[in-house]
Amino acid sequence: MTVSANVTAFGDADRVIIFDTTLRDGEQSPGASMNLEEKLRVAEALEAMGVDVIEAGFPVASTGDFEAVKAIAERSSGASVICGLSRATKGDIARCAEAVKPAQRQRIHTFISTSPLHMQYKLQLPPEEVLKRVGESVAYARSLVEDVEWSAEDGSRTEFDFLCRCVEAAIAAGASTINIPDTVGYAVPEEYAAMIKGVMETVPNADKAIFSVHCHNDLGLATANSLAAVKAGARQVECTINGLGERAGNAAMEEIVMAIRTRHDSVPFVTGIKTEHITKVSRMISAITGFPIQPNKAVVGANAFAHESGIHQDGMLKHAGTYEIMTPESVGLTKSTLVLGKHSGRAAFRQKLAELGYGDLGDNAVNDAFTRFKDLADMKKEVFDEDISAIIDETAMRGHDRIKLVSLEVKCGTVFRPPHAVMELEIDGQTASKDATGDGPVDAIFKAVRALVPHETVLELYQVHAVTKGTDAQAEVTVRLREAGKSVNGQGSDTDTMVASAKAYIHALNKLLVKRERQIPGGIAV
Numbered sequence: 238m239t240v241s242a243n244v245t246a247f248g249d250a251d252r253v254i255i256f257d258t259t260l261r262d263g264e265q266s267p268g269a270s271m272n273l274e275e276k277l278r279v280a281e282a283l284e285a286m287g288v289d290v291i292e293a294g295f296p297v298a299s300t301g302d303f304e305a306v307k308a309i310a311e312r313s314s315g316a317s318v319i320c321g322l323s324r325a326t327k328g329d330i331a332r333c334a335e336a337v338k339p340a341q342r343q344r345i346h347t348f349i350s351t352s353p354l355h356m357q358y359k360l361q362l363p364p365e366e367v368l369k370r371v372g373e374s375v376a377y378a379r380s381l382v383e384d385v386e387w388s389a390e391d392g393s394r395t396e397f398d399f400l401c402r403c404v405e406a407a408i409a410a411g412a413s414t415i416n417i418p419d420t421v422g423y424a425v426p427e428e429y430a431a432m433i434k435g436v437m438e439t440v441p442n443a444d445k446a447i448f449s450v451h452c453h454n455d456l457g458l459a460t461a462n463s464l465a466a467v468k469a470g471a472r473q474v475e476c477t478i479n480g481l482g483e484r485a486g487n488a489a490m491e492e493i494v495m496a497i498r499t500r501h502d503s504v505p506f507v508t509g510i511k512t513e514h515i516t517k518v519s520r521m522i523s524a525i526t527g528f529p530i531q532p533n534k535a536v537v538g539a540n541a542f543a544h545e546s547g548i549h550q551d552g553m554l555k556h557a558g559t560y561e562i563m564t565p566e567s568v569g570l571t572k573s574t575l576v577l578g579k580h581s582g583r584a585a586f587r588q589k590l591a592e593l594g595y596g597d598l599g600d601n602a603v604n605d606a607f608t609r610f611k612d613l614a615d616m617k618k619e620v621f622d623e624d625i626s627a628i629i630d631e632t633a634m635r636g637h638d639r640i641k642l643v644s645l646e647v648k649c650g651t652v653f654r655p656p657h658a659v660m661e662l663e664i665d666g667q668t669a670s671k672d673a674t675g676d677g678p679v680d681a682i683f684k685a686v687r688a689l690v691p692h693e694t695v696l697e698l699y700q701v702h703a704v705t706k707g708t709d710a711q712a713e714v715t716v717r718l719r720e721a722g723k724s725v726n727g728q729g730s731d732t733d734t735m736v737a738s739a740k741a742y743i744h745a746l747n748k749l750l751v752k753r754e755r756q757i758p759g760g761i762a763v
């Protein structure tokens with residue numbers, strides 16, 4: 238018997254459903270947490286790019302998670318299904334249903350571990366009890382919403398016969414999507430594909446569900462495993478922007494989508510993703526989470542379309558196809574063009590924003606960004622598209638910050654020892670200033686912040702990268718702070734690396750304050 242994939246809700250057997258979990262699995266990566274406003278921006282961008290299902294969060298995890306999923310559900314246009322994750326308990330499922338309720342199209346995604354290792358050590362439950370809970374949890378979720386997805390956590394390490402029994406029970410109880418995750422990134426493509434195909438062929442009611450895959454990247458095989466599974470019959474791929482996610486991350490959406498588009502001869506399927514949105518959304522996620530994109534990252538890395546060697550440049554001049562398998566335009570990459578100068582007006586600036594995909598910004602955001610652009614143009618000879626994107630991302634992130642940088646003066650070098658920082662902050666509307674010295678200028682700046690806003694955190698990461706080339710480039714700084722077992726990343730950009738460092742630290746601190754306010758005792762994650 239050969240497997241033919243079940244026809245998706247799109248009525249087309251070749252259509253692959255893109256299920257984005259940047260806001261759930263992606264946000265679970267240490268330091269990648271996002272606040273409500275940031276999550277709303279991301280959800281809006283995902284919906285605009287054509288994502289079929291947005292996993293907006295894990296509502297029972299914390300009040301913040303619940304509120305975020307609910308707010309995303311309220312704002313969604315109906316273009317994407319809004320999904321929440323829940324464990325296999327009534328409490329989790331009920332909370333999840335409440336959070337996704339405002340969405341026009343709602344889904345509950347409930348999961349339980351099915352591998353021997355997870356059942357014995359994590360759940361401490363016998364297989365028969367797990368099987369019973371599969372049916373009960375899905376049936377309960379179905380009593381609350383129409384669209385229920387069931388996942389076999391650690392599915393790729395589950396005994397085949399037991400997996401088939403669980404899948405059959407989930408479908409019988411009403412699940413219309415069955416996800417078989419490679420939770421620990423252990424699978425290899427042929428084996429994983431054979432497993433998906435085997436389950437689809439063996440389970441008697443398999444034709445009543447869409448099969449989905451969710452691959453982690455521990456061995457760098459997440460994209461390969463996902464594509465192999467699609468060829469074997471899966472029609473939903475769970476993925477994240479930039480491959481964000483637990484440990485080594487999840488399958489990267491941009492890789493899945495561009496592989497399907499570019500290698501249609503070998504992977505003959507389609508997705509509904511508007512690929513021209515990829516670069517903008519990728520940069521947005523990087524700016525919000527503070528996770529820089531490695532330069533050689535497939536599809537979205539800064540070097541993904543750069544040709545350095547003479548031989549390659551020569552080939553490119555003769556025919557772009559010599560070294561480019563997809564066009565930069567197909568992923569929304571505009572040439573690094575020089576934009577406006579300090580004499581440019583607001584209308585030209587707005588037009589540039591529209592070209593870069595920020596045409597929907599409100600007047601206040603445009604005005605703030607324009608002021609920052611003018612300041613930048615005063616300091617920097619050449620302003621590039623990347624500079625404008627950095628300004629927009631930073632302006633959008635700073636809306637409701639409780640702590641704001643008012644001024645900073647730093648003295649350092651061979652003469653001024655020890656390095657010295659004088660900083661003025663606005664904290665909940667009140668200004669305060671402080672002098673501090675440190676081992677280096679950055680240390681002095683961070684000590685000044687700590688003196689003005691006393692807090693006990695561990696600095697886990699301090700990282701600088703240049704937005705564009707040249708010594709007058711804007712520095713983009715990432716700071717990761719850890720408190721009570723949770724990490725937050727902050728980002729700041731400025732032509733002055735010290736100012737960017739102060740902004741990044743303050744951004745992280747603002748996120749920490751939001752996190753503290755939202756944390757509920759007994760919450761399982763924040």
Ligand code: KIV
Pocket residue numbers: 262348388389390391416418419420421451453
């Ligand atoms: O990796 C995993 O198994 C998951 C499930 C909750 C779907 O994230």
Ligand code: ZN
Pocket residue numbers: 262418420451453483
């Ligand atoms: Zn996962």
